[in-house]
Amino acid sequence: MLSKNKIKFIQSLERKKARKEYGCFLAEGNKLVEDTIVAFSCKLLVATSEWLQAHPQVQADEVVEASPDEICRASLLSSPQDVIAVYEIPQYTVQPTSLSQQLVLALDTVQDPGNLGTIVRIADWYGIEHILCSPLCADLYNPKVVQATMGALARVQIHYVELVDFLPQIKAPIYGTFLDGENIYTQSLTPSGIIVMGNEGNGISPEIRSLVTHTLFLPSYPEGRATSESLNVAVATAVVCSEFRRPK
Template sequence: MLSKNKIKFIQSLNRKKVRDQEQLFLVEGNKMVQEAIESDFQIEFVCATEGFIQETLFKNEHDFELIECSGDEIKKASLLQNPQQALAVIKMPKQTVQIDDIKNKFTLALDFIQDPGNLGTIIRIADWFGIGHILCSENTVDCFNPKVIQASMGAIFRINLRYTNLAESISKANKSNIPVFGTFLEGENIYQTKLPSSGILVMGNEGNGISAEIEKEIAHKIHIPSFANSNKGSESLNVATATAICCSEFKRRE
């Protein structure tokens, strides 16, 4: 049974302030909950229907509170339009990424990504391309926002994110001779640019691109050229789309 208080608490995790206070976040959906259980993340509690419990690992031992409840109860607690048979409340991991950790690796850096769907999609892209670390500016949307979690399709459990003063981090990377790339309208055609197998790729805000403060730290400006037939074509790609194309270009050449 899911008490009224528990339902209220689950829903309150929609708010960043509560998540930060409690150091907890919400994961919804059968597949996502299963991925959470299989991950290294610490689980606070799981709410699931009898059917879901029988079908999954729960028959074995587990070290978290398991609350059996009805589909209707999950519906009440859920933030989704189409709730499923399970949700989980999970402890936030420590953010430990240091510049030394990303030497000789290919890493993403996000400068003020605002849309949760975009951040979630970028985390999923990073996972696909074997990118282990993402540095986020402090004004990037919270990665534990439920919409980010859902759009990441479980990739949130496999990527190390760190919210940081991005200008400072990138300045440090420069001092450590890590090559730093960023996308700019006036950048070099990415298809004709020599790309290394390690470095940092900075992606900027949906409306305004990379901020002036961070632009100063970027030695390598690149650009995805448009193939539109006229100059009436789209002015830009969605930032997650652009991230995918850039990652594809870096990775295919390795």
């Protein structure tokens, strides 16, 4: 049985203040929990008897068998599934020098939870293991971000850092997308480096632009045609990452 106090605790994790207080975040849904439970320390697992019987190997500090109705009352989703997991927020550390031979994403104030979650998923697809986020980016452990990652946060480490101080220490090419940049399809892109993606409305800030060593532009097709003003930041990230991973 799922108590009222546990329901209240689970729902409180929608708020950043509660996540910080408890040091925990929430994951819901069969696939998401299956992907993440092997990567994080599970403090509380709430699931139907059928789900628990189908997953006898799962480990958690506390397991609560609950009815579908109880899960519905605790869930933050519009269409709850069979399982809710509460994980301990991991504490990652990274040294700038360890990233110099990798392809890394740096997000400059990407504030939409759906965009951040999708970018984490894109990074996972393209084998990018680290994302650097400025402090004003959306919170990775916001339930909307967690859901949008589709489990990719189990394989990609996100670090909140002051980009203006951190990026120069990596000692790698720094790429950024701008309307006045060079056509990405005509450039020789390095296998390692930093890809900076900017805010949804304002793009890359002047402070971070001053650090960029290679400016890139994603042209519309055909070039010069009247078209949308810009691409969504997650879509643009996918295009840029795809071009970096294109076999040379």
